Amino acid sequence: MVISSIHGIVRGNMDYSKFEKDTEAFSLNLLQDTLVVVKHLYRNNWTIKDLSKYIKRKQLEVDKKNELLNKKFLGLKMFLNNNKCPRCESMLILANISIPKGKANKFGYKTHISCSNENCLYEHLDKRDIDAIIRDFKRREKERRLSNG
Numbered sequence: 001m002v003i004s005s006i007h008g009i010v011r012g013n014m015d016y017s018k019f020e021k022d023t024e025a026f027s028l029n030l031l032q033d034t035l036v037v038v039k040h041l042y043r044n045n046w047t048i049k050d051l052s053k054y055i056k057r058k059q060l061e062v063d064k065k066n067e068l069l070n071k072k073f074l075g076l077k078m079f080l081n082n083n084k085c086p087r088c089e090s091m092l093i094l095a096n097i098s099i100p101k102g103k104a105n106k107f108g109y110k111t112h113i114s115c116s117n118e119n120c121l122y123e124h125l126d127k128r129d130i131d132a133i134i135r136d137f138k139r140r141e142k143e144r145r146l147s148n149g
């Protein structure tokens with residue numbers, strides 16, 4: 001529809017007020033951007049259908065990624081709610097250690113776990129990365145739930 005109207009502009013037989021009404025939901029900026037995209041696609045022999053397919057596929061990828069992030073976030077939240085500082089019961093803080101195993105990180109620690117309470121000096125180094133810590137925690141929780149019936 002948009003495409004045939006764009007061709008209409010070129011042909012000079014355009015129903016200007018109908019076009020304006022049909023596109024009133026879109027800002028002029030969006031219409032300009034659309035024109036740039038559509039012209040570019042047509043120049044490269046793509047169709048609106050191709051664009052639609054691409055967007056659908058890309059959206060699925062984004063949804064999958066978001067789902068994964070939400071899962072990760074929920075896992076971390078669950079871990080933090082169930083694992084408090086062993087010294088003062090405050091919230092823990094997990095941080096990645098970016099220094100690879102070597103002179104500065106002799107044991108290859110990947111996670112720094114510390115207490116959020118400034119007056120508490122609890123800290124713990126872990127060789128697992130945060131994902132693995134949360135995975136292990138979830139596995140233990142599942143086992144605990146199963147053994148409790």
Ligand SMILES: [Zn+2]
Pocket residue numbers: 085086087088089090115116117120121122
């Ligand atoms: Zn503490």
